[in-house]
Amino acid sequence: MTHLLMLGMLAQNTKEIDPEAEEKTLSIIDLLLSGGTGGVVIIAILFVLLFVAVYIYFERIFAIKAASKYDESFMHQIRDNVASGKIEAAKILCAQTNNPVARLTEKGISRIGNPLEDINKAIENAGRLEVYKLEKNVSILATVAGAAPMIGFLGTVIGMILAFHNLASSSGSADMGSLAEGIYTAMTTTVAGLVVGIVAYIGYNHLVVRTDKVIHQMEATTVDFLDLLNEPA
Numbered sequence: 001m002t003h004l005l006m007l008g009m010l011a012q013n014t015k016e017i018d019p020e021a022e023e024k025t026l027s028i029i030d031l032l033l034s035g036g037t038g039g040v041v042i043i044a045i046l047f048v049l050l051f052v053a054v055y056i057y058f059e060r061i062f063a064i065k066a067a068s069k070y071d072e073s074f075m076h077q078i079r080d081n082v083a084s085g086k087i088e089a090a091k092i093l094c095a096q097t098n099n100p101v102a103r104l105t106e107k108g109i110s111r112i113g114n115p116l117e118d119i120n121k122a123i124e125n126a127g128r129l130e131v132y133k134l135e136k137n138v139s140i141l142a143t144v145a146g147a148a149p150m151i152g153f154l155g156t157v158i159g160m161i162l163a164f165h166n167l168a169s170s171s172g173s174a175d176m177g178s179l180a181e182g183i184y185t186a187m188t189t190t191v192a193g194l195v196v197g198i199v200a201y202i203g204y205n206h207l208v209v210r211t212d213k214v215i216h217q218m219e220a221t222t223v224d225f226l227d228l229l230n231e232p233a
């Protein structure tokens with residue numbers, strides 16, 4: 001009988017504790033939306049920036065991946081065609097390959113017969129266009145990486161202003177509930193801004209590294225092509 005009474009009391013205590021545990025449970029969505037109007041606006045702006053950063057990252061990474069595809073036998077075939085005087089065949093090969101390296105090579109082939117300096121200049125100009133295509137919109141990631149933490153800090157300042165305003169308006173006797181909204185705004189926007197900034201920063205640096213590899217590949221191919229033209233007939 002004593003055991004039954006103890007089990008009954010334990011079950012009753014569990015029922016009394018469960019509602020409190022549920023009240024203390026706070027989802028991420030609730031946390032983000034608990035900062036009041038100012039916090040919601042800042043979070044919405046940061047969410048848009050995060051979407052833009054992720055979209056640009058994946059769009060650029062696929063474009064750079066396609067541009068980095070390079071067949072080691074490409075320059076050997078170009079060398080054979082140019083050496084045997086098959087200029088049109090070399091141009092067709094470049095058109096079929098369709099990557100930055102092939103387009104630079106095609107630009108040089110189309111200038112064969114001109115002074116070497118003119119050929120080099122034409123390749124350099126084409127190379128600038130190719131680099132611009134590779135770096136398209138990448139600067140936006142750098143902007144997001146720098147702006148997102150500042151926007152989050154702006155939310156922090158707004159939240160603290162709200163908290164101190166509530167405290168001053170109540171002559172120092174404000175309840176914790178009125179202060180919580182401002183504090184939530186300050187904390188959630190800071191975290192959100194840092195997260196978006198970190199994601200954009202990592203994405204930007206990864207794209208820079210991948211782009212530099214493609215640019216190095218383009219430069220190496222340009223040197224090989226100019227050496228080919230300098231070879232004695």
